[in-house]
Amino acid sequence: MVAGKEDSQVFTLDGAEHVYRVLIESMNEGALMLTADKTILYANQCFARMVKCSLERVMGSSFRRFLSAEDRANAPISYETGRQIRL
DSSP: OEEOSSOEEOOOOHHHHHHHHHHHHHSSSOOEEEOTTOBEEEEOHHHHHHTTSOHHHHTTSBGGGGSOHHHHHHHHHHHHHTOOOOO
């Protein structure tokens, strides 16, 4: 946000953001953005296909919903270490 003489204006990095979004959407691997409590803020279409669920149902869900019982038990360790969890 940049303050002007009469009002403020919001500027975005549209070019860089668009390129990144196209990359994430077109890759052949699932991608997620999670909140601290592991709610899915963003998922790409590939992830939705992997879990056999519509994209609309994936976003806003808990990530834990898509984990096996074994992975749910190990998830706290994985979150801390950044270890990949295979679906």
